[in-house]
Amino acid sequence: GDSVTQMEGPVTLSEEAFLTINCTYTATGYPSLFWYVQYPGEGLQLLLKATKADDKGSNKGFEATYRKETTSFHLEKGSVQVSDSAVYFCALSYAGNNRKLIWGLGTSLAVNP
C-alpha cells in the first residue's frame, strides 16, 4: 500500500547549520508530494510541494526535489534559524485515493541559538 517514511527525530541543530530531513515514499499512482510544517501550538501549514518528477519545491529557504528514481523527497535548508524549530511532515496524495494525504510520522526539529 501507499506509505511515507521519514527520518525519526528529534533533530537538534545549532543555528546556521545545514538541515536535511529524509523522506521516501511508496505509491501505486503518480503522487504529488508535500512538506507541511507545524509550529508549536498551531495547525499544519504547507511548506512546499512538487507535483511531478524532477520538480523542485521551495519556500522560506527550504527546498525539496521530487526524485522518482529513488522515490524520495528530502527536505533541505542551508542555514537554519531558531524560528525553524517545528515538526515537519512529509506527505503524498494523488487523484486515485480521493486526494487523501498519506502522512509520514513527522520529524521534530529543535534549533539552538
Next chain:
Amino acid sequence: NAGVTQTPKFRVLKTGQSMTLLCAQDMNHEYMYWYRQDPGMGLRLIHYSVGEGTTAKGEVPDGYNVSRLKKQNFLLGLESAAPSQTSVYFCASNRDMAGNEQFFGPGTRLTVL
C-alpha cells in the same frame, strides 16, 4: 477569508459524554477531512468527505460519526467519549485537484477523563 475554523478550541469531557466538533471553511472547497494527532503517531484520518452530503471512513473511524449537510461545514461527533479519544483534532479542506494543498484549522484539544 477566515480559512478553516474549528470550534471549540479546548474541551474536557467525562467518559460517556457526547460532543460535536464543528469545522467550517469559507474557500468553497469540495473535500474536507478530520484527523487526530497523537504523540508518536503522526496524523491519522478519521473520516472525510468529497462533497456536500457525502462522508467516508478513514483509517480510524470507530467511535466517531460525521455529517456534511452543508458544503462549508463538516461536523465530527463523539457519541460516547472514551479516554482513548483524548487527542488533538484537526480539520482540513482542499479543492478537487490532487496537487492542491490541504488547509488546516487550528485544532481542538480534547481531554476525556
